[in-house]
Amino acid sequence: MFDQKKLDRINELAKKNKEGGLTEAELQERDVLRKEYLENFRAHFRSRLDSVKVVSPEEYDQYMKENKDKN
Structure with missing residues (x-):
């Protein structure tokens, strides 16, 4: 997991x-830190694409028609 503290550190180093x-x-x-960030980003992005x-x-x-009837 990539936390905010690590992201802040990357930004500090960039500045x-x-x-x-x-x-x-x-x-x-x-x-x-960059390598870890990119690995985390790619993993989350891939999981989003898989869904x-x-x-x-x-x-x-058809999906919209079915859901309209449910509401």
Whole structure:
């Protein structure tokens, strides 16, 4: 899980890099955090895509008709 604290740290390092550069240790920390962030992003994005169902216009119309009757 990627928490807000880690995201804040990535942003801190990005700001510091723009202002004057990072030490070797900070560069390594940034790379590790970025890699972890991207892995987390990809996993969540993939799970969202897996739950998407593509339907034809006819299927959509039928779905809407069925749900309209329920309400």
